[in-house]
Amino acid sequence: MKLKKNLALSDSGFVFDPSTGDSFSTNPIGLEIIRMLKEGKNANDIKNHVTKTYMTDDASFEKDYYDFVNMLTKHNLVEGGEKEKN
Amino acid sequence: MVKKKKINIAVTGLNAIDSPGPGVPVIRALRDSKLFDVRIIGLSYESLEPGIYMHDIVDKTYQIPLPSAGKATLMERLKYINSIEKLDVIIPNFDAELFNFIKLADTLKKELKINVFLPTLEQFEERHKSNLPEFGKKHKIKIPHSKLIFNIKEIPSLRNEFTYPVVVKGKFYDASIAYSPEQVATYFNKISAKWGLPVIIQEFLHGQEVNVTAIGDGKGNTIGAVPMRKQYITDKGKAWSGISIDDKNLMNMTRKLIKSTKWRGGMELEIIKTSEGDYYLIEINPRFPAWVYLAVGCGQNHPEALVRLALGQKVEPFKKYDIGKLFVRYSWDMIVELDEFEKISTLGEL
Amino acid sequence: MSAKKLQYERPVIQKLNVGLMNKFGTRTEYTPLTHIDGNSVKDLLGKFGSPLFVISERTLRRTFREANRSFKTRYPKVQFAWSYKTNYMNAVCNAFHQEGSWAEVVSGFEYQKALNNGVPGNKIIFNGPDKTEAELKVAIANNSMIHIDHLDELYLIKEIAVESNKKPRVAIRVNMDTGVYPMWDRFGFNYENGQAWDAINKIMLNDKMELVGLHSHIGTFMLTPSAYGMAASKLSHLALEIKKKYKKNIQYIDMGGGFASKNTLKGSYLQGIDASPTFDQFAESICTAILNAGFTETDLPLLILETGRALIDESGYLLGTVVSNKRLSDGRRATILDFGVNILFTSFWYDHKISPAQEFSQYTEDAVLYGPLCMNIDVIRENITLPPLKRDDHVVVHSVGAYNMTQWMQFIALRPAIVMIDMEGNSHIIRKRETLDSIEKDEIVPKYLKDFKL
Structure with missing residues (x-):
């Protein structure tokens, strides 16, 4: 999955999509994930990073991750809207 | 300085x-x-x-x-x-x-x-639209004849008290003019679905709407009051332009109302002056109106007076205001x- | 590994909707409630299972004393009667009886409960439209106060009185216009059209019954204290008319119940805690009306209050656990809890305040809260802002003490335990969690239906 390249992020968790004019608010872990996605990291990279840094396990995070990614897609923040291939 | x-x-x-x-x-x-x-x-x-x-x-x-x-x-x-x-x-x-x-x-x-510097809870409650008839009785102010109805079955008997057209009003907002019981029923359904019960049926008055921005000191004194007639109204019913007017009766009514209620704080009165020259109170807003700057332009700075009252200072009532000043609103x-x-x-x- | 891991929170992203209201400062709604009277929510659920009703005896007694003080400082003769239907857990009833409350019941079943709890018969008020002949006989034998709802009942009591040679102590329930909508005119006799006066005459002109009181109960979840003032004036007027015509003093005026609690009604713009009148306001309105009605000091009737909801609602909590989170087709978050409308009946008319029972960051999500039932109507909150909850997190529903523990249904799931936390902070189980046996013990399967082959 690819995020739109031109998404503007700020440390406060403010996300701005210049192509639509929509703006969003995300929590710190959400911001971290969006930044990693922008850097081109895949689901596995992100999962490894989060489970290493935070008190959570693979199964719980995976569920939350896919829900989050679905929300990104729903909010039209994904390039072409295509699904990520693992 | x-x-x-x-x-x-x-x-x-x-x-x-x-x-x-x-x-x-x-x-x-x-x-x-x-x-x-x-x-x-x-x-x-x-x-x-x-x-x-x-x-x-x-x-x-x-x-x-x-x-x-x-x-x-x-x-x-x-x-x-x-x-x-x-x-x-x-x-x-x-x-x-x-x-x-x-x-x-x-x-x-x-x-x-x-x-x-705010109205008391009692002042705030008693001036609610649905309490206005009681308010009028208590303070001896003319209110258009109104009746609260809770049920569509009450509509046919309205003709014993009202002549058509009547104004059908919601508890908080909305008002429509109905020319027949059937229209009342339509508005009753629409308004009650949106604002709940009761729905207010009000006598329709022919006349000129005038407004007053005023401030009371909570002891019965009118610190300031400036009356205005709307000159241009937007499609939302808001004044886009208005002019300060000289109307002794209107000023007397305002002072009488503030004296009787011991109104505390800013307020806006919406009043209908009928062709017979009677003044009917339609609504009291318990705060300054959006056109309050006209009062400043006419020589009465009501918000400043409110701040002084809030700080516990003694404020002398304003004695005069400029007549014939206009406000014209603009967007930017x-x-x-x-x-x-x-x-x-x-x-x-x- | 040495590095300490950070607290995890589910990632969330929300669109900043133009025109939609902000979240700043809304933290009181989701300020975590981790302890109730010194007991941790987590421990309570661990010990007694989830979900769990908890009653704070401290809040119960404090609320009662506040109400009692409001009336007693304004009126010389005040008596509360605990409304059994609001919450008839015996432990709850007895706490109110210890505080001095009589019992107010509306069925033979509740009447027996009050007797079993040890309430003397002459301190039980028997209300309601359906009292059977057998029940009335018991109440008359016990010298209870019987509040007559309709003429058929009046004649039935008269018959029993003749047979039993006892003089029943009766009151009539009066309904009236107090300016509130809807007007409750289905119970008792109407004031304005003369029914009430007619019923009074029927009792007074017949020496088989003694008219001891006048009763009204003008509505439920009342937000206008002035309506009670109007009702109190009308009852006082009747009492004074009785004095004038029959030279008899009415012993008591019973104002019923209906005071609003601090819950927020659905569709209400203001929070219940801000909008609901205080006991002082109700007391002021009622007491002033009776004191000014024209009674001489010695003739002042006893004032009885049957307040239920406002006395017990805030003492009750429902603790529960998150079963799952899911995303609805429109993108809204849905959280499924392990309790539903089957045990939280009041969620049909309140937007209950619900708090998480553990700490969170300031990020929130808008969510729908569902119960666990396989039924579409099982919705606890249609719209609520909460921190991102995950499976096994706990939540606390506030102000559930009234009506839930009596109107709950054994439907689909078994009913949970109820725990009371006493004045010292100790927890006592006052009703056990139901088992399959508690439901099936009264069932009988005909012999021919015992066996089958599949």
Whole structure:
């Protein structure tokens, strides 16, 4: 999955999509994930990073991750809207 | 030259949009003050209230919780804001938020040393639209004949009390003119679905609508009052332009009402003057109207007087106002940087 | 590994909707409630299972004393009667009886409960439209106060009185216009059209019954204290008319119940805690009306109050656990809890305040809260802002003490335990969690239906 390249992020968790004019608010872990996605990291990279840094396990995070990614897609923040291939 | 007293005042109602809140005009009035050097703290509910971005009007804005979140939540937020801004006075400008501010008035004074100057809860409640007939009786003010109805079955018997057309009104908002029982039924259904019961049926009066912005000192004295006739009305029924008028009867009625109710704080009266020359009270808004700056233009700075009353100062009533002054409202497109919108949206402060 | 891991929170992203209201300062709604009277929510659920009703005896007694004080400082003779239907857990009833409350019951079943709890018969008020002949006989034998709802009942009591040679102590229930909508005119006798006066005459002109009181109960979840003032004036007027015509003093005026609690009604713009009148306001309205009605000091009737909801609602909590989170087709977050409308009946008309029972960051999500039932109506909150809850997190529903523990249904799931936390902070189980046996013990399967082959 690819995020739109031109998404503007700020440390406060403010996300701005210049192509639509929509703006969003995300929590710190959400911001971290969006930044990693922008850097081109895949689901596995992100999962490894989060489970290493935070008190959570693979199964719980995976569920939350896919829900989050679905929300990104729903909010039209994904390039072409295509699904990520693992 | 007398040195102006520095003072921090928080103001709500920064929605200077096409159906505007009174915040921005109230602030303009305060900035015109000869007595106070004001720092204005805006209190906003939405991220796009224009006042937030008017930096020559508002020094700093904080988002506050919706009135529906309750007074405890509001108090928490005000404590936080006060810890930074050291507020002297708060001027709330929305009907919907007044209930919470009235209930908090004592606590604000005691705990945070913040002054407000608001109607009492009793004054606030008794002037509600559905209580207006009682209010009229109590204070001997003419009110258009009205009846509260709870059921569609009550409509046929309305003809015993009213001649058509009648005005069908919601408890909080909405009003339509009905020319037949069938139309009343249609509006009854529409309005009750939106605003609940009861629905108010009111006598339709032919005449001229006039408005008064006024301020009472809570002891029965009228500190100031300026009457205005709307000259141009928007499709939302808001005055786009109005002119100050000379009407002794209207002024007497205002003074009488403020004396009888011992009204405390700012208010707007909506009145119909019939072709027979009778004055009927249609509505009392328990705060300044959005056109309050006209009063300043006519020589009566009502918001400044309100601040002085809030601070416990003795205020002499205004003796005169300029007649024949107009206000003409205009809209203005500001250019706003995205980071400002970001700050108010994510941090709740700007 | 040495590095300490950070607290995890589910990632969330929300669109900043233009025109939609802000979240700043709304923290009181989701301020975590981790302890109730010194007991941790987590421990309570661990010990007694989830979900769990908890009653704070401290809040119960404090609320009662506040109400009692409001009335007693304004009126010389005040008596509360605990409304059994609001919450008839015996432990709850007895706590109110210890505080001095009589019992107010509306069925033979509740009447027996009050007797079993040890309430003397002459301190039980028997209300309601359906009292059977057998029940009335018991109540008359016990010298209870019987509040007559309709003429058929009046004649039945008269018959029993003749047979039993006892003089029943009766009152009539009066309904009236107090300016509130809807007007409750289905119970008792109407004031405005003369029914009430007619019923009074029927009792007074017949020496088989003694008219001891007048009763009204003008509505439920009342937000206008002035309506009670109007009702108290009308009852006082009747009492004074009785004095004038029959030279008899009415012993008591019973104002019923209906005071609103601090819950927020659905569709209400203001929070219940801000909008609901205080006991002082109700007391002021009622007491002033009776004191000004024209009674001489010695003739002042006893004032009875049957307040239920406002006395017990805030003492009750429902603790529960998150079963799952899901995303609805429109993108809204849905959280499924392990309790539903089957045990939280009041969620049909309140927007209950619900708090998480553990700490969170300031990020929130808008969510729908569902119960666990396989039924579409099982919605606890249609719209609520909460921190991102995950499976096994706990939540606390506030102000559930009234009506839930009596109107709950054994439907689909078994009913949970109820725990009372006493004045010292100790927890006592006052009703055990139901088992399959508690439901099936009264079932009988005919012999021919015992066996089957699949």
